[in-house]
Amino acid sequence: MKETTVTQPEPLFELPPELAIDTAVARRVIAEFIRGQLRQAGFERVVLGLSGGIDSALVAYLVAEAIGAERLLCVLMPYRTSSPASRDDAADVVGRLGAASELVDISPLVDAFFDADPDASPLRRGNVMARERMVVLYDRSVTWGGLVVGTGNKTESLIGYTTLFGDSSCAFNPIGDLYKSQVRQVAAAIGVPEQIIRKAPSADLWPGQTDESEADFSYPVLDRLLYWRIDRRRSDEEMAALGFDPALVARVDRMVATSEFKRQVPPIAKLGPRTAGVDYLYPRRRPGSSRR
Numbered sequence: 424m425k426e427t428t429v430t431q432p433e434p435l436f437e438l439p440p441e442l443a444i445d446t447a448v449a450r451r452v453i454a455e456f457i458r459g460q461l462r463q464a465g466f467e468r469v470v471l472g473l474s475g476g477i478d479s480a481l482v483a484y485l486v487a488e489a490i491g492a493e494r495l496l497c498v499l500m501p502y503r504t505s506s507p508a509s510r511d512d513a514a515d516v517v518g519r520l521g522a523a524s525e526l527v528d529i530s531p532l533v534d535a536f537f538d539a540d541p542d543a544s545p546l547r548r549g550n551v552m553a554r555e556r557m558v559v560l561y562d563r564s565v566t567w568g569g570l571v572v573g574t575g576n577k578t579e580s581l582i583g584y585t586t587l588f589g590d591s592s593c594a595f596n597p598i599g600d601l602y603k604s605q606v607r608q609v610a611a612a613i614g615v616p617e618q619i620i621r622k623a624p625s626a627d628l629w630p631g632q633t634d635e636s637e638a639d640f641s642y643p644v645l646d647r648l649l650y651w652r653i654d655r656r657r658s659d660e661e662m663a664a665l666g667f668d669p670a671l672v673a674r675v676d677r678m679v680a681t682s683e684f685k686r687q688v689p690p691i692a693k694l695g696p697r698t699a700g701v702d703y704l705y706p707r708r709r710p711g712s713s714r715r
Contacts, residue, residue, distance in 0.1 A: 467569075472498055
């Protein structure tokens with residue numbers, strides 16, 4: 424009798440064992456965090472830049488789960504070279520959630536800025552795209568009456584893969600303590616469409632651009648390295664014993680160190696007796712801080 428072979432389905436994503444989390448607990452914590460941030464600031468609505476990538480899709484699902492999709496505005500902000508597939512994926516998320524949405528083409532804004540400098544590098548153009556998108560979101564935060572929610576993950580924050588006053592700007596960030604691998608895990612648990620989870624992460628700054636090819640890293644490897652180096656504080660010798668290439672560890676260490684300025688509140692020269700951010704410190708939930 425001829426044997427039949429069973430083809431195992433391809434895994435949805437690679438999850439390093441040490442990065443596995445209880446997604447039910449994570450969702451409960453994040454939902455209360457979202458509700459708490461809105462309460463403290465005196466808002467009831469949220470504005471989200473929806474790119475069609477996994478990070479913003481997951482945040483859309485988390486916000487809808489926490490406060491209801493009717494209180495979420497998803498703003499799609501493509502540039503003329505943006506992937507049509509990304510726009511389709513963003514529209515799919517909006518349709519599945521039933522959230523309000525708006526399409527704002529940022530091409531005229533970006534192109535006008537570079538009219539006098541047509542040879543600007545892709546990096547400069549990408550930074551301006553990210554910052555123009557945040558201009559749009561903060562304008563819509565006024566018309567919608569909602570807080571701008573962040574969509575950056577822990578991996579991007581630690582290695583500095585963000586644009587200051589662009590994608591790193593927000594009122595609060597529900598996924599800022601989730602590594603990219605954990606973003607995928609929570610996204611699968613909450614029901615983000617499979618095609619979004621499977622596709623290669625990309626800032627969509629130019630055709631064919633992907634995070635991993637541009638920066639020459641694999642997210643699962645990078646996440647493991649950051650976990651052991653940052654969260655678990657392993658030494659150079661211990662990292663080598665765990666199987667990490669010392670050259671890669673040194674490279675990532677430099678990325679983390681040189682991007683520290685992106686993760687800090689701008690320093691203020693202290694002149695007076697009490698200085699905001701130095702010794703005049705209050706939590707956001709201080710009495711009287713709510714807008715109501």
